[in-house]
Amino acid sequence: MPLSRRVGLAVAIAGSAVATTVLPFTAHAESTVLYVDQRATTCSDKGTGTQAQPFCTIQAAADVVEPGQTVRLPAKRRFTGQVTVKRSGQPGKPIVFQGDTTYGAPNTTVNAAGEGSTGVHAFVLDGVHDVTVSGLSLGAPQEAVLVKDSTRIVLDRAYVSGGGAVADPGATANVRVTGTSSNVTVSRVRVFSPPVAGVSIDAGVTGAVVTTSIVTDGPGRGVLVTDAPGTVVVGNTIAANCGNDLELAGNSAGAVVENNILTKRPAPRCGSTPTTAVPLVVSADSVQGTKADYNTVVGPGQASASYSWGGTSYATPEAFRATGQGAHDNAVDPGFGDDYDYEPVAAEGLTDAADPTAPGVPATDLFDREPADHPGIANTGPSGYRDRGAxxxxxxxxxSLSGLPYSQENHPLNARFTVDYTASWAPGTATLDFGDGSTPLVVTPGQRFVDHDYPAAGSYTATLTATGQAGGVRKATATVLLNPVAQPWTQFWWSAGDRSRAQITLNAQSVSPWPIVRHVVDFGDGTAPTVSEGPNANPSISHEYGVGGSYTITSTVVDNHxxxxxxxxxxGVAGPQAGVPFTGYFGGPTSHNGLFDNGTWALSYNKSDxxxxxxWGFGNPGDIPVVGNWDYTCQCQHAIYRPSTAAFDLSRRDGSISHVPFGNPGDLPAVGSWDRNGHDQVAVYRPSTATLWIRHDDGSYTPLHFGNPGDVPIVGDWDGVHHSQFGVFRPAANPWESNLFIFRHDDGSYSTVTYGMQGDLPVVGDWSGTGRTSYGIFRPGNHQFTLNNAYAGRPDNVYTIYNNYN
Structure with missing residues (x-):
């Protein structure tokens, strides 16, 4: 038939007796999980069952579990001993025992038998309600699962063995529901080789559901229902058992038997002629109100019965219809052969031939696969499409999907998934959802490995969803646990050049599981940090301090997270110290600059490099350099002012030294042509009182109050009048402010200009030969002069001088 769009089927279980069954189950929040792991070195049965300190035994968790909590059992673990569930959940808040047994995946085993164990059942649920056991491989000397006098119990997605040997007088069923139990569901369970019965629903039980399960290859019966009215047996594959495959015995009236595959393909252990067993047996007292339809029933041969209904045998489905039942039954060979999975062949009467509205039909099959509409087979069910059997x-x-942490360089949270999907009905598509909220990846046929970077450490469950164009869907999941990522670290070292320059070269080594994308170095001298970006963010970095000294360096790296x-x-950086700037005419038409440092003078005629x-040497540490014209010459001569003794030492042209005491300790020199007689006179500025004191050639002195306390004196020819004029420099008080130059004119007025920033020292001179004194600053942090050339209409001179001769 033409392809039809697949419609998802929710669980549809009719009748109040089974209305509470919901499959598949939804995982509980992480805060409601109790963990059990006997292999964990931190496990303790006296703890609280956290992931960091899980319980050692399932029983310890079962003794404290609360409604709505899940007891989580890890994969690839084998637990020994009987688990007796004594606590109950609540409607809508069941207690869940959750393992990891899914088809083709590592399983979680609970086996009553084992060293030191006296248990005879894997799980016992006696007198409890609202409990789910899911995802476990269960084994025991007697019933692997025993449910007694309990309500709203679900056994789902399990592999069950046990019950003892068929010749053992004490042999039992693999799963037994007994006593006054009600609303018990056995779903998606694989029972292999039942000795007496795979699933036994005993007298007094009501509203039981056996659905979507496989019960095969046992010496006993497949499913046995005895005096349990209202039982639903829907969508199961019960085959190759030596006893009756499905038997409703005693008074089990009002049952629903639909969508099952029941076949008596001989099993080797039954001998060559198991002719006494019948696929479907319904006793006389069980006929009333029982519905049997949409089943595929294949007897052991033409001479044997396929049905026993109310004590009468029927060889074929056609003959069985005389009872008014089995209108849609058939005997299509499912073609099991030796297929352990008992997956039927694609054939009309098997494929798309079930009743999807029957009670107890879950949304997915035994392997959690959703229904698919075969494009070449007509739908013979009452609506939609659903295959017969489990x-x-x-x-x-x-x-199929598997995944492992696969850390690589710069990819510490990488996981590698091995994916495999094929589609034969028609070309299909597949998507891989990585379980972290990222966009699912479209997987192409033949794509084998997929790497994915996760955003953070944790446990992630990826889901591979393969969809055939005919509507079939297969899903596979894989869980990967990614450990927390190590923190980045960095270290650095440096090397220095010769003492003539305060320069270092810094090298860093940094490691992070993620790529380093930025390297920031603060060299500790107030300059802007050096920033390197990109994949090679640890280069060799050279830095010029200009001034030797002790600097605190901070190197910071940032990774791409x-x-x-x-x-x-x-x-400790070797190199020249900052020194004190001085200015004067030492030959030529413009002023020159230099640095005085601890009695050493270093002079540069060049104002560009x-x-x-x-x-030369003159003076002592702590002296202040002074430049002036003492001997009526065209060139300046050097001198020092010693604040500690308040005296000038003037170097004369003839090599002599004139010692001139003047001022008070703490005063600052302010030499200038104050008498306008062809040479300079000494003067001092007292910052505490903002007063200039001028000493004249005749020994007298004149005070001039100008500026504010704390100002620094400057002397120059601001107006080009060929004699000295006074001014002050007011340092910036805050990093965001500028320095202030205040120039006093001959008429007593003054003008101001802002220039430079906090920490600068003032210099004044005629940098361009204009005949007027301009202003500038020296920045000790980097040995840089910046000289204003506004009077000449040219850009400022910016250059560096190092007192290399230090």
Missing amino acids: LELQDSLRA GRTASQTKTA SRLNSS
Whole structure:
């Protein structure tokens, strides 16, 4: 038939007796999980069952579990001993025992038998309600699961064995529901080799459901229902058992038997002629109100019965219809052969031939596969499409997924998934949802490995969803646990050049599981940090301090997840000290600059680079350099002012030294042509009172109050009048402010200009030969002069001088 769009089927279980059954189950929030792991070195049965300290035994968790909580059992674990459930859940808040047994995946085993164990059942649920046991491989000497006098119990997605040997007088069923139990559901359970019965629903039980399960290859019966009215047996594959496959015995009236595959293909252990067993047996007292339809029933041969209904045998489905039942039954060979999975062949009467509205039909099959509409087979069910038996034919669509943490360089939270999907009905598509909220990846046929970077450490369940064009869907999941990522770290070291320059070269080594994308170095001298970006963010970095000294260096790296690592060290940097700037005419039409440092003078004629022209010694540490014209010459002569003794030492042209005491300790020199007689006179500025004191050639002195306390004196020819004029420099008080130059004119007025920033020292001179004194600053942090050339209409001179001769 033409392809039809698949419609998802929710669980549809009719009647109040089974209305509470919901499959599949929804995982509980992480805060409601109790963990059990006997292999964990931190496990303790006296703890609270956290993931960090799980219980050692299932029983310890079962003794404290509360409604709505899930007891989580890890994969690839084998637990020994009987679990007796003594506590109950609540409607809508069941207690869940959750393992990891899914088809083709590592399983979680609970086996009553084992060293030191006296248990005879894997799970006992006696007198409890609202409990779910899911995802476990269960085994025991007697019933693996015993449910007694309990309500709203679900056994789902399990592999069950046990019950003892068929010749053992004490042999039992694999799963037994007994006593006054009600609303018990056995779903998606694989029972292999039942000795007496795979599933036994005993007298007094009401509203039991056996659905979507496989019960095969046992010496006993498949499913045995005795005096349990209202039992639903829907969508199961019960085959190759030596006893009756499905038997409603005693008074089990009002049952529903639909969508099952029941076949007596001989099993080797039954001998060659198991002719006494019948696929479907319904006793006389069980006929009333029982519905049997949409079943595929294949007897052991033409001479034997396929049905026993009310004591009468019927060889074929056609003959069985005389009872008014089995209108849609058939005897289509499911073609099991030696297929352990008992997946039927694609055939009309098997494929798309079940009743999807029957009670107890879950949304997915035994392997959690959704129904698919076969494009080449007509739908013979009453509506939609659903296959008979426990397995849904899926476009021959296969999907498998496994995943492992696969950390790689710069990809610490990478996981590698091995994907496999094929579709034979028609070309299909597949998507891989990584379980972290990212966009699912479209997987192409033949794509084998998929790598994915997760955003954070944790447990993630990826889901591979393969969809055939005919509507079939297969899903496979894989869970990966990614450990927390190590923190980044960094270290650095440096090397220095020769003493002539305060320069270092810094190298850093940084490691992070994620790529380093930024490297920031603060060299500790107030300059802007050096920032390197990109995949090679640890280069060799050179830095010029200009001034030797001790500096605190901080190196910080940032990876592409915003995580940082820093290291701070103190570097002793050799090199010239800042010195004190001086200015004067030492030959030529313009002023020259130099640095005085601890009695050493370094002079540069060039106002564009760091070259020095001469150096000499004069003065002591702590002196202040002074430049002036003492001997009526065209060139300046050097001198020092010693604040501690308040005296000038003037170097004369003839080599002599004139010692001139003047001022008070703490005064600052302010030499200038105050008498306008062809040479300079000494003067001092007292910052505490903002007063200039001028000493004249005749020994007298004149005071001039100008500026504010704390100002620094400056002397120059601001107006081009060929004699000295006074001014002050007011340093910036805050980093965001500018320095202030205040120039006093001959008429007593003054003008101001802002220039430079906090920490600068003033210099004044005629930098361009205009005949007027301009202003500038020296920045000790980097040995940089900046000289204003506004009077000449030219850009400022910016250059560096190092007192290399230090």
